[in-house]
Amino acid sequence: MSKNWITEKQFNTDVFATANKTFSNDFSGSLLVGVNYNSRQRATLQNAITNLIVPTAPDILTNALNSNLTAGNYNSLIRTYAYYAQADVQAYNQLFLTLTGRNESASTFGARTNSSFFFPSAALAWQFSKLPVLEGGSLLSFGKLRLTWGQVGIQPQPYQNFTTFGPANYSDFFGFTSGLSAASALYGGGYVRSTTAGNDFLRPERKTEAEVGVDLRFLNNRFSLSATGYTNNTKDVILSLNVPNETGYTIRNSNAAELANKGLELDAGADLIPTGAFRWNLSANFSLNRSNVVSLAGASAYTLPDSYMQNSSLIPGQPFGIFYSTDFQKDETGRYILDANGFPQGGTGNEIIGNPNPNWRGGLGSTFSYKGLSLYVLFDRVSGNDFFNGTRGSMYAFGVHGDQGNTVVTPAGGLKDVNGSLIPAGTAFQGQIKDFGAGPVAINQAWWQGRGTASNSASYKQFVEDASVSRLREITLSYSLRSPGFRRFTHLSSVDFSLTGRNLVLWTNYTGTDSEVNISGAGLSRGQDWFTNPNTKSVLFSVRIAY
Secondary structure, three states, rough: OOEEEEEEEEEEEEEEEEEEEEOOOOOOEEEEEEEEEEEEEEEEEEEEEEEOOOOOOOOOOOHHHHHHHHEEEEEEEEEEEEEEEEEEEEEOOOOOEEEEEEEEEEOOOOOOOOOOOEEEEEEEEEEEHHHHOOOOOOOEEEEEEEEEEEEEEEEOOOOOOOOEEEEEEEEOOOOEEEOOHHHHHHHHHOEEOOOEEEEOOOOOEEEEEEEEEEEEOOOOOOEEEEEEEEEEEEEEEEEEEOOOHOOOEEEEEEEEEEEEEEEEEEEEEEEEEEEOOEEEEEEEEEEEEEEEEEEEEOOOOOEEEOOOOEEEEEEOOOOOOOOEEEOOOOOOOEEEEEOOOOOOOOOOOOOOEOOOOOEEEEEEEEEEEOOOOOEEEEEEEEEEOOOEEEEHHHHHHHHHOHHHEEEOOOOOEEEEOOOOOEEEOOOEEOEEEOOOOOOEEEEOOOOOOOOOOOOOOOOOOEEEEEOEEEEEEEEEEEEOOOOOOHHHHOOOOOOEEEEEEEEEEEOOOOOOOOOOOOOOOOOOOOEOOOOOOOOOOEEEEEEEEEE
């Protein structure tokens, strides 16, 4: 049995002062200055006990032999101190300017770097529809231009700025013999220095973003359009890089990368039939993002820590999280180099095998209503992203994938399998007949448990698939009772009934479960399918009563 205790404490203090000033009917402003102190403490304690000495006694540490105990704890403390200020100015009820600045120090910064870092920002908005020549017009109901620029910091994790110590433990080469692993035999043993080198030059990551946008509404707000273009650059990205063993360490946390993004976001809406018993509203959105690894110090490629066989990586000049792993050997024309049995040979080095970042995303929603009855439908689309289907590759090795359920008969002359074994003509076997370029060969379990499985490094590219997908994200049918007669009879304001279905239909060529679900969740690596549960389909009926 095991137990875990987690304790979190946070103390936050803000002391600030504000001032407001109206200079004229057309010009006003405000100012805020303050100081912030924040302390975050987290403590975890866990233990596991097997084979209690007295089974009926409490499951405490003293009720088990040391060899049957596993214990551990972790404590962290982060302190942050900052000065900040914000100034707001408005002119003619149409120009709005906001300036901010924050100077921050933290316990997670390296002792030999700057003691504090300054992060400014500025935002300017112009509601040009307030111009006399446009105000009150029938065509343009609202118009605003937005410009923003700013910098934010991302703190290092606690204790990356110095080298820590932990409980000692040992084991033989095969892992059969070990000791002092339970917090160094419950604190009776020694502690050893971590193999991760602390970095007293560690700085916070700095993200700089610029954005320009426009918001428009037309014909008494019947039609709307919003467009935003952005670009951002993140410097001093913290990575855990390998270091030579002769340093006494294996990795060191360093400010080692620079990343860039640029993109476009569009939103549109239309009340196609805005009045009457029957009404129809339409909405749509579209977005695209292009990422790029600008630079990477200390390595030509960096594998993200939550990556699997496809090696989601950072490579200068490539998108974030590109798949960098093996494929079958190819000649200069791109054709497979085959062995004596007619099968492709395993790759010997890594190459780019896929990109999990979509080309674009989009959605289309529509609401139809007739009196108290309403129907809402939402479709969305993700296009151009790759997914590593490790589930398929593993099921091949287990012999339980649907691709392996076919029974085929060898033609005249027989066929060879990957091991060079001849399957005589007229022999039935489970698998496939395939031609890699040197004539038909037998794809049977010998292939699927060798070069044709995700457990073999011959080619991970063979399990990278196009994961473009369209889905019926949501459909809701609702009915509302709120007529004057209903209110008089029931003394209620309204009763709303709704039936909602989510993720009901999926259109995709991806052969895995669901290309929206990632084994590492919302981690750094994307596009990884390893026996991952798909999103659930759900149907929900609800009743809402308003008094």
